[in-house]
Amino acid sequence: MAVKFSPQTKREFKETLSRYPHKEAALLPVLLLAQREFGVLSDELVQYVAGLMDLPPSRVKSVVTFYTLFNTREVGRYVIRVCHTLSCALNGTEEVIEHIKKRLHIEVGETTPDKKFTLLECECLGSCNTAPVMQINDRYYENMTLELVDQILDSLE
Amino acid sequence: MEEKILLKYIDVPDIENIEVYQKHDGYKGLAKALKQHKPDQIIELVKASGLRGRGGAGFPAGLKWSFVPKDSGKPVFLCCNADEGEPGTFKDRLLMEKNPHQLIEGIVITAYAVNCHQAYIYIRGEFSQAMQVLEQAIAEAYEHNCLGKNILKQGFNLELSLHSGAGSYIAGEETGLLESLEGKRAEPRLKPPFPASVGLFKGPTVINNVETLSNVPHIIMRGAEWFKGFGTEKSTGTKLFCLSGHINKPGVYELPMGIPLKELINNYGGGIIGGRKLKAVIPGGSSTPVLTAEQVEEVAMDFESLQAAGTMLGSAGVIVMDETTCMVDALANLTRFYAHESCGQCTPCREGVSWMEKIARRIEEGKGLEGDLELLLDICDNISFKTLCPMGDAAIGPVVSFITKFRSEFEDHIRQGRCPIEKDKSIKVRG
């Protein structure tokens, strides 16, 4: 089955292109669009986007593998990114990470067998005043405590 | 207390709504700029105000704008650097989420000053909340003739678009930002040429930080002299200071430049959690050399004072560390950050920073060797001022300063083969 954008994504794609004088410049927003629809930027999807953007697939994959928000491997429905840079580290982020690992029975970088959660560590999320901070998909979860972590994970379908 | 400039209306409900914003002096600065000033006059006004870049480099804003050639024949671009990624910094996020129109107004005035008709806000991909708020605000601004064609019927056109990053600290370096905005890896460019002459899509480009641009409407409204009334002679205006780490009241504090650091920490930050002893403070984001507790007592928060103390104001991301902090662990943490964020283009940064992380981690684990500290310092010397972009120098900032100022702690780790400090990794609940 050949991968391609839904009509909705196609529309957003066209709108995104119109913001730039050169097509190439829209690559990052377009890749984010693609990821929003398909979850992971597989080689097949990368090749499809490359075709739409008139770019060689090697170039597109080169960009994809540079930025940390692009998923190149299968991820769960919820990607948990826990910040472990200094301010969060000073405020107990290590405990948060250990807690999530124990609760989900996975190591950092892994996905739960039911494909619900992926646990990743990330660098400074720019919210150091509410440390420890984690990001799940698009949302920030701040001022984490172990209880809050449990509540949040429980609340996610 | 002190008058605020940027956070004056931060608590007004719905200030992100353009109609509320307009009721609170909103877009009056823009109207004044377009109606009463020529572009050159705006540049002179901002120069006179002494406004310096708030992203970290502290370069005089008006001077930067004056470098844009008037006759290049190529379209001029303005990029707002909203790729806030310097550890310890979170002020731009606040400005964008809570008062987006202030930023937009600043962007339009700046664009007018440099004859730019296409501007972008490069915002880090993780800030989805801020992106939503900004998209909404931009749409409102277009509807209310504050963006687009014939702005406020004064004949000036400006298109403004939001551009999302995708997770890269080095995209916050100005030429890394340009590369990323052009759809490539955020690999910084050689300078010269400088962005003011060859920037986005090879056209003259101005890149300014969110906080810098947010100051502009106020300077236009109230004048250069008024702005110089805040702060010190060479560091005028107010600054958004970011307090984080082992502090009771972390957050963003808008205070005049030059406020003593101990006042910031104790009077505004509420002092150290649990009443513990202060050990070290990073004053301006992780790239700036660390200050010991003694130095914290003496130093003021402005560009000159911190430079005289051997460090920098940077982004004013103040990270407070108390006596439970293991400086070796903190260093391993920061070197890991830089090693992870290096773009990988140039040899010293790509290889050297990751090497430093490995050594720091090894020392932290108790496997340090005699000579490790000299080795680290020599690696720093081989990186210092030799990399393609300032990231190399940023990475060595913590290494050199931590080893120099906390040497005995490092030596203890090496000699004892373990960390001698009781680290506190408990999680604090913020009220």
Added chain:
Amino acid sequence: MANIKIDGKELQVADGITILEAADIAGIEIPHFCYHKELSIRGSCRMCLVEVEKMPKLVPACSTTIKDEMNIFTSSERVIKNRRGVLEFFLINHPLDCPICDQAGECTLQDYVYKYGSAVSRFTEEKEHFERRKELGPHVLHYTERCVLCGRCIRFCEEISETRELARFNRSFRSEVDVFPGKRLDNKLSGNVVDLCPVGAMVSKEFLFKSRVWWLTHTESICPLCSRGCNIEIDSRDNKILRVRPRPNPEVNIQWMCDDGRFGWDFVQREDRLTSPLKREGAEMVSISRTQAINLVKGRLSYIISNFGKEAVAAIASPYLTNEDNYLLRILLLSVIGSPYLAVCQPPQVEERMVFPSGFTIEADKSPNLAGAQDVSAVEGRELISHRQLLQKVASGEVRALYFLGGAPRMSLPVEEREMLRKVDFLVVHDYAPSELTEWAELVLPNLSFAEREGTFTNFQGRVQRLRPALLPPGEAKPDWEILQEVCQAMGGEVNYPSAEKVFEEIVGAVPGYKSLSYKDLGNQGKAKG
């Protein structure tokens, strides 16, 4: 013009050049990895940093433009320390596998570490590991851990071949060069990235583990596989070619050659190379001696001439052989025998000309010397008879003896031509291995491949370039011009050239456009015809 000082040497140079270019003019080496003359500037390896008076930081020589009164130091203490530092950085994650790396002996990293680096490593951590060896394309392998990320290979694919197969993937210390899965590095210029790679990261499959480079003999020659005549270096050992690489020639091939040429020399080493003259006896080809062969030619040609006239003898010159070879054929036919029927074989059109956006071309004419063969076979600037017309004369029976020079790496005669050849009473052929020509010939004289001969080719631009022999001829194979000289002598001609160079001197005097050329003049870069 600007007046600058570099290491104390005063120099006047053109405005706008870089410090690296100025140092080159001054004869001073500034070590570098990522810089390459034919590619865009990156300034990322940081190896070329030099000190400039009044500039606080060291600056990259490859990208810093000189200014009037600039005072440059390429070997100050700071510069020396930086070089040592950069080399140390390159080595910390390097596999240090010189003993099994093809590049050893011609490796920039080795050479620089020896000259500018430290003898001792201070690195005691675990190295970063990557996929050891990747097959990037039909000819190129990539040893990831040896890569210094200079990016030359990537820039080549972007700027010269414009095929863009290669890119950097991942970031920071996990950066690596690779292709997109399924999109191999298979453009026709792919072999050039092996030359460009300063270390043993990009290696050629064909040369893998074949030999240490210091055992190789290097011979300067010209590629015989199309009319561009790329300047090449034949690397051989024990009388076998092990690899062929391009030589720089800004007028012809810049620094490049195509994969067809680079990897297409194996015809030289065919097992069925002809090593002695062969005479047809029924269905068999039988070995005979040189003397017997020459006598046979003399006998058969004389018979045909006396019974049917001089014009019953014709000859076809070869665009695959040198000017010297074809010139002797002309002497034989026009002067010694006196027949006007000398044509030049038209190489078949099997491919389109391939033009790369950067300007490099692979010519459609797959013979190296059509222009030269035509020049030396023409009378008063015009060809005597076309290939087509000559073969028609053969078909009609007018021509009964045909002297056909072969030597094509891959002969492909159209069917009608092959049929026509059957009609000839006496077909004598020069070739290096069994071919469509030898199939019908009554007599086959073994000749040399390009790799065994001295001589000249004239390329499609009209540039005359020299070949030099890299290998000894197999068996009794001889240069064509020598064979033809013997035939001339047997037929009563007074022809006595002691060397190919002397033949060339004759060409210079006799053929318009070749005036004032000489072997010495041609050197190793060749020279355009007048």
